Amino acid sequence: MAAESGQRSLFGEILDWMLAPLLLIWPISVALTWLVAQGIAGKPYDRELGEMARTLGLQVASPAAAAAAGRKGRSQYALAPEAAALLRADETDTVYYQVLGLRGELLNGDAKLPMPPDEDPIVPWELHFRDDEVGHERVRVAYLWVSPEGMAGSSKTMLVQVAETLGKRGRLTNEIIKGVILPQFVILPLAVLLVWLALARGIAPLNELQRRIRSRESSDLSPIDEHRIPEEVAPLVRAINDLLARLDQSISSQKHFLADAAHQLKTPLAGLRTQAEFAQREIDEGRSEPAELKRSLQQIALSSQRAAHMVNQLLAMARAEDQEHAARRSEVNLAELAIETVRDFVPRAFDKRIDLGYEGPEQEQSGLSILGHPLLIRELIRNLVDNALLYTPAGGTVTVRVVEDPFGQVSVLQVEDSGPGVAEAEREQVFQPFYRALGTNVDGSGLGLAIVREIAQQHEAELTLDETRPRRPGQAEPDGQGPGARFTVRFSAHPLPNAEA
Structure with missing residues (x-):
């Protein structure tokens, strides 16, 4: 039977309150997983990128590099073959590098690589990372300031930056997310199904209670058995039993009252009928005396007065028992x-x-x-x-x-x-x-x-x-x-x- 319009289902209400948080938490879980996956995927590549920057910095600061730069008028540094091979070894992502001299001039590498933020402190040989863009392409940058050997006490430093695009990082992040999220597409429907079955199992005693109540006769006001119901429903059943007891008492009182009222009304009504039949018989037999008729009419009037008084008292009793009226x-x-x-x-x-x-x-x-x-x-x-x-x-x-x-x-x-x-x-x-x-x-x-x-x-x-x-004993009134x-x-x-x- 369909529920009436506007009627709420207890089963649906509980199911909503159980599934709504689950469905709300799921997208939050996806977002958190994506953020965690990004951090996990970035750590090994940050270490690799930092090693490349540090290796390049050691080569730039070495005496051999300084001598070579001196022979070339310090216009650029020539990278060692192994360093160049290291920077170009990645076939997936594009790697950029840059070396700036003591006066900020470009010594080698890509001029389009952005400078670090001005607020970053300059601490020699301290490795830093940042996210930036090169030609509208997002890159991860590792950079450090280096002091050439033989200038340890000088405040002048050189800047070494190495950057790479985020292709490998994105693919690893996606693999991690797939490994975590895809099983949830199986687990979530399974969880919904299990919740549905658990609620259906929990609501079953209520359906049984409803069936027992519906199968009762309208005259059966006996208490509902409280031993086969859930503990949470017991107060409701006890309240219904109390209502049934009061209803049974009220109906019994009304039946008794109506029986007494019918019995009491019989007397004046019977008197009315008797006196009316007597007067009619006297008239039919031609023995109607005015005095006899007057006496019969007086008895009829008295009986009708008693019946009217009884009805008025019954109405007054009904008004007195009307809770809303009172x-x-x-x-x-x-x-x-x-x-x-x-x-x-x-x-x-x-x-x-x-x-x-x-x-x-x-x-x-x-x-x-x-x-x-x-x-x-x-x-x-x-x-x-x-x-x-x-x-x-x-x-x-x-x-x-x-x-x-x-x-x-x-x-x-x-x-x-x-x-x-x-x-x-x-x-x-x-x-x-x-x-x-x-x-x-x-x-x-x-x-x-x-x-x-x-x-x-x-x-x-x-x-x-x-x-x-x-x-008082012995005292006359x-x-x-x-x-x-x-x-x-x-x-x-x-x-x-x-x-x-």
Whole structure:
């Protein structure tokens, strides 16, 4: 299967990083080999050229050469036959020589041979080498200054230069380069092939892992076996296993949640159908009394209200579990939301003859804010107040309280009631979806407190449940009221920007 556009191959990435340095180093190796070969090829020929220059210098400085030059008016030196034969013995390269007298005049040889650089020190009998040109042809020059015999103390010297073209040197350099570079043309492709095979062998466990994962059923969320994978891939496999475990738990929770939701929705929907069929049967049989029809319609309205409330709670639960939705946070005035929620529930509390009140700073007096999602925080408060009103009997009290830390560290929300309370053994279970305390006839969805806990966890808030009035053995509750329940949520807080100092 071809890789998607823009997708990078791990095999190709590693191969590039291994071959790119190799291909970059190869031309550098060729250049260095050429330079080294030039030095190696030049050394023996430099020694030979230096011996020729030194031999010529010894002949020039000898008394016999000086006597011969004197007889000829020092116009030139006559080379000995063996010296001339030595200079012309090379059939491959052209050899040039030059002898300059004590005053720099040409005594013998080629006049076109250039002079040495002016900055070279004049040290008698010290041999020097340089690269130069004669008639646009590159040559290697060996030269030295000589003192004629009998003039050892004099500062005057004669210059002797011998030069040759670079034919032999070039051929030897090429032979050395061929001997070194040509095997590399065989070794380099072989090295690339070996690297390719080694990478293919190293990537094979990843291909096997990919095959094992692809062959799995979509419902198989069991951990991947970590014993048959390379050590370098083990952290990735462990991370995948952790993801699979969390995904399995999430799917199991969703299945359980959907099963409970379907079970809970069956009751109001069945009531709707029963009451509708009963009313239709009464009408068909001609026994429909206005009072009976009104009662059936009231039951239908009540069942539809329960179903709507259940759906709303399910949507609220989905919003609370939505990580991306909960991540969009802003500064929230907890006191402001609490006051608005209490106002919304006042008519319902009045109908049930429950004293619903608020304690805490007013909206303008609040000095702290919390960082959270306003809709979710409002949903949390609404569910706590709704739960308190459901379980508080007529004549009871429900109090919503906001307590602000004077040090500006936390902002605390409390909702307490005077209802029957929650037994200590059930305090963890009441936060489970669709759980209802035993012995109560309250008509609720069983999702309110589960939503509260989910929202609290999304906001890293601490949620606790205790009694409003702790039970004491043998002590009767006043006015038939229960110990009550108090839900406390502690949010991290910070001062409001416009709060008064």
